Amino acid sequence: MNQLFRQRAFLTARVQKKVHEDRGLIRYLMRHHHTTPFEMCEIKFHVRVPMDCWRQWIRHRTANVNEYSTRYSVAIDSAQTTAEQEWRLQASGNRQGSAGFAGDTDGKTLTEKERYLQTLAREIYDERLKMGIAREQARKDLPLSTYTEAYWKVDLHNLLHFLYLRMDSHAQYEIRRYAEIMGHEIVAKWCPAVWEAFLDYRVNSSHLTRLEMEVLTAMTQGDKEKAVALGKQFNWLNDAGEPKKNRERLEFEDKLSNLGLKAPW
Template sequence: MPLSPDQAAEITAQRAQTTPTRRVTSPGMEERLYTAHPVLDHGFVRVIDYMGDDAAICQAARVSYGKGTKSVSNDEGLIRYLMRHWHSTPFEMCEIKLHVKLPVFVARQWIRHRTANVNEYSARYSILDREFYIPAPDALAAQSTVNNQGRGELLEGEEAARVLEMLKSDAMRAYDHYEAMLSTEGQKGLARELARMNLPANIYTQWYWKVDLHNLFHFLRLRADVHAQYEIRVYAETICEIVADWVPAAFKAFEDYRMGGVNLSATALDCIRRMLKGEEVTQENSGMSKGEWREFEGVLGG
């Protein structure tokens, strides 16, 4: 259960409050504020605060680039120009603060994006809840035979059942020992900062994560990609839905130029030019390695 009844009631109370303001607001984001969007079995993402909108991006761009933007007839066109030409600074004028509940092993992937401000729930001061991520059966897969950091075929039958049982029993046993070490009944009890070391990587943690839109787009480009690990990808996909309501023009440009676009090397671009001229181009005469050629064929749909 992502939220307790008390937490749900607190969010309802927050959403019932309204305050007059002179600052720019985004109608789509105002509807999202404080709402917890469920992710995985016990996780969620919710917006705590935000700054800016599509217009704020354009305002900053026109200050930064002056007369160079006068040929752009509208804000959406300007935003697409900025995205297309990798002018990232104006997107940094928008910020978002998220409250995220996620498994520790997902958090360790997430924290590699070092361009945000993070404050995590501290197990030195507080006791973690007995909540663990247990994959759904359709998320249990064998190691990929072609990708050292990916998944292959689904586990089935007795093997899948055995793996799920081990995940559940190991997590519960570790938490039982965690509670036993913390207990002060008939003993001193181990310090929380030490007892936490026994907990598994699938236990849930929480943090506040504040990031500007430019760096958020970089996070989403990598983590919402089909090749990203499923458990972090579903968080990224949820954030994509939120961002689409917050800055619709910027997100549309991001989808088009970053998520839906590709970067080609000079060699790959030369191969395309040769193909357009009618030349037969193969891996052997392309100047690419086998790996590069395979990826190039994937881009072309070959």
């Protein structure tokens, strides 16, 4: 019995050592941007997505796709709907983003009209089919909220790149929710060591440019004057040392804020 126990303990120790070594290697590969090992893993998703969201999804041209055909089959009789409190307003500083929400009264009106539009579009589509109109033409007025389905096969490296972009706070909310579920509920369980490294070295990390490094170095040396001079040199500040409208400067200030630091100007 003691011998058997020792053998099992030895085997467990070997397995634990192997897991520890694999985790260290995976973290090294992720940290140093090696891609080939992650390209060896593949996964296939079966997704149901509204067409407007799918348009963004399919822009990632690194996967094999087999999509449901509304030319061959009748369109899926389901559409994405928007709750009254979920109508977002256009962002003023970002042409492709949103900020804040419409009021309850407007939201109720918008949701009611959305429901009416979707119902009417479907009725017209079904009517065309009953009249014998070809599916490829009958579908043309279906709203972008109509769901499509697809098989989406992708390797782990390109999947992580997709998730890095689509889990970002600047990504559209609808596709961000898909990405968050794919990442936290599927990839995290499929490849836990890879997911951990991905969060540590990509999602929750910060990359500094040469310009940012120079300003940060001046800051750590307590040389505020030099930091401001560099800000002027990089066209982040005007001649008076005041911030100019510059996206790169704003991004740097966000990075400083994440580190608990304030901009030197």
